[in-house]
Amino acid sequence: MKRKMLATIALSTALLLTAAGCGGAKEENAGSSSPTNTSTSESPAATNYSIGISQYAPHPSLDATKEGFLAALKDAGIVEGENLKIDDNNAQGESSNNLSIAQKFGSEKFDLVLGIATPSALALADNVKDKPVLFAAVTDPLDAQIVSDLDKPGGNITGASDSNPAAITQLMDFIAENFSTVKSVGVVINEGESNSVIMAKQAETALAAHDIKLVKAPVTNTSEVQQAAQSLVGRADAIYITLDNTVVSAVDAIIKVAADNKLPFFSSDRDTVEAGAFATVGFKYYDHGYQVGQMAVDILKNGKNPGDMKITIPDKLDLILNLKAAEAFGITVTDAMKEKVQDKENNIIQ
CATH class of the missing domain: 3.40.50.2300 (Response regulator)
Structure with missing residues (x-):
């Protein structure tokens, strides 16, 4: 009788330990599944971006354009040094430098490239065909033959004219x-x-x-x-x-x-x-650049096709x-x- 009782106790203890072991395993899996699920649901925020910038020359208007562009990205959660890598280039007003930058952008991997000023935008349009191209500080994108239609530029390029x-x-x-x-x-x-x-x-x-x-x-x-x-x-x-x-x-x-x-x-x-x-x-070139930055956000985060995005001009x-x-x-x-x-x-x- 005593042996039977001891056997019963031993069996009960084993069952309890097994149940506890199963419960512990379930809790551990739940804990590990939570970060996995969180990571999946927050994946857009964790996306890293790379952008190439080609600026034709250093002067206040073009510098302010770039500043506004980066500010718009930052306001949308795309921040340099955190989830954004910038390859920033200035041609110093030299045509040979401008072409070299465009050719480099055409051969390297970027999520998007930006040309600031007409010569830079034109060089990018000619040399970058497999990634989105934006332009800013371009006086007449039609005359420069960067695009053929202001309302629906087509292809992989769009942007903003700085001339009204x-x-x-x-x-x-x-x-x-x-x-x-x-x-x-x-x-x-x-x-x-x-x-x-x-x-x-x-x-x-x-x-x-x-x-x-x-x-x-x-x-x-x-x-x-x-x-x-x-x-x-x-x-x-x-x-x-x-x-x-x-x-x-x-x-x-x-x-x-x-x-x-x-x-x-x-x-x-x-x-x-x-x-x-x-x-x-x-108008303020900072605002002009900010507007182009918002276009970049639409492309990077919302999957907009540059060729379907209307070229804008200053209206204030x-x-x-x-x-x-x-x-x-x-x-x-x-x-x-x-x-x-x-x-x-x-x-x-x-």
Whole structure:
């Protein structure tokens, strides 16, 4: 009887131990399955991205474009150093460098590549065919033959133009209305940049409506900009520059010539006004880059096809004045000028 009781106890103990062992195994599996499930459900957040950036030249507008682009990615959870690797390249305004960067991007693996400025965008369009291509700071993607349709560019490329022809017309109208002594406007220009040629032509047409002539001072590289600006003294009553990468890279030389000779100096971008030009009709390049960054997010996270994404243009234009620069150029800023500025708090620079 005692033996039977002991046997029963032993059997019960074994069953309890077996049950405990099974329970422990089940709990361990549940614990290990939870991270696995979590990892699966959060896989999009854990995705690592790689982006190649080709910027044609260093200057404030293009730098701000890139800054805005990266900010949009960061706001969407794509952060450099965490889940984003950037291959950042600057061609320093050299065509050979620009081509080498594009060829490298075409042969390496990236989730997306970005071209900042027309030459960079064009080189990427020609050399990168197997991955999404975005562009920014391109004046006329149709004329540059980067795309053939603004509403549905097709293929693997899309982006944003930084030019609204209305901005040029409004700036030329502003000059005509407020500077009665200006009968000719000089433009320092690299005619090797198609974007510069297009904008200069638009300015010439707008000025002609007011019987004002456009006088060109051509350059081929940044070292010629100062001499070109000086050549306009006595030939032009004011100076204007387009979104010309070569010229903007040496804009300080133009500012000095204009100030020394009391010539009103107008530009095509806000950053150059902040640097010392008097006025423009424009927008913030940071916002322009941010818009392209949002397009990148749509491609990377939402699987959008670049070829189906409409090319955008700036639609929030405003007159921007630099009052300190006005003093340097001998300009009296009137109340009528200031009244043309919509956002006076941000676009009248003291």
